[in-house]
Amino acid sequence: MRLRFICGLMAVIGPVLPLSAQSRGGDGFLFAPPHATLSIRGGFARPSASSDVFSFVTERLTVNRGDFAGVSLASDLAIRVHSRVDVLLGTGLSTRVTRSEDRDFVDTDNLPIEQRTTFRRIPITAGLKLHLRPEGRTVSKLAWVPSKLSPYVAAGGGMMYYLFKQDGDFVDYQTRDVFSTTLRSSDVSAMAFGSVGTTYSLTTHVGLNAELRYEHARGALSSDFRDFSPIDLSGVGLTAGFLFRF
Template sequence: MRTRFFGGLLALLVPTLPLFAQSKGGDGFLFSAPRATLSIRGGVARPSASSDVFSFVTERLTVDRGDFAGLSVATDLAFRVQSRVDLLLGTGISTRVARSQDRYYEGTDDLPIEQRTTFRRIPITAGLKLHLRPEGRTIGKLAWVPSKLSPYVAAGGGMMYYLFKQDGDFVDYRTLDVFSTALRSTDLTPVAFGSLGTTYSLSPRIGLNAELRYDYARGALGSDFRDFSPIDLSGVGLTAGLLFRF
């Protein structure tokens, strides 16, 4: 499922690549305002982890909600539609593997009962990006100079793929038997996002880009977790990286 969605996104983006070669510039300026930008960032993401499946996990195992925070990577491709408005296409991934033990019981060998929980989110979104001030200024007819600092807000929606997986040894709290298993749930569910960011220009073509983003989503859980309500996939992320103008 992930392959089909990433393949569809790539098929959408590839026809636009010839645009990238059309903006040539000089020292300190471009000959015209950029038609597109590409941002590649890395950082951290902290899920809200507020649904009952997380409550159950944190109650029974030596893992806390904050333990699901992990590294994230994000990339956005923006196309100019008006002087301060861009069409924004984006994707990314955040993942964390949290190792834990049962809080209350040990095995018959007096060793900890260990397991690990994997939580991964992959949003694929489209939206609008509004620049709060001009990205740059035109000088005459043949030069465009970027602003040193360009703040923006963005919002939109799309789909999010998630994986929630637990594997290792667990206690059956009715019989107190210890058993080994792997529990897994995946789904593709709608997501909405809002973000606030800024770009600091290093050159006409390259800038430093930082962004604070919030995703809102909930997904159905698979049969391995059938007794729980939908999983909370919302969370906040902070990323920073490079932006390229074309």
């Protein structure tokens, strides 16, 4: 009786097990197209640094515009709304700390007049992501296979927090006096972005993701920099990392 029961149970369960495995995602396919993807990337960001506050800093201090380029981190959550369209929610961080000296003056001991400049940007964005070719293909009612290469474009807007801070010793160019201080400005500004990228599938759930993004924004400066026009927060970034499908 026990043997007959076990044999009967296996006869019922046996055909169900492969279907269950497929529903979780088998070797080379998923049960259905992913509902969302999460991309985590790191790379390099280069600010445009084209406003007059940057011109003043690079003229007076031993800093070049390229010295504001630095490490960049980015993360995007893409929620599928169409076979080729995702709603995109993202954030990131780019920051650089640069040490410098006054180009023209030294202190009374003939030592350099040194300072440090911190420039940090944190965007929070929403937009749309358009896949230029299908992310994958359905081969049956129970199988979805991701494409090896999936290029895309994206665009949107949001808000950007920035911090521009200088601390150290400075020269009063009217009196020639040297003084120590910290100059700081931070604000939140509207922004827009556009990007191109691609994903290379490693497995059904994981891929390599690379993206080139341009961000456009300008922010108000605090009273420490009251004689300057709004600071340029625009720039381009190149990041690469992993994409996870859910």
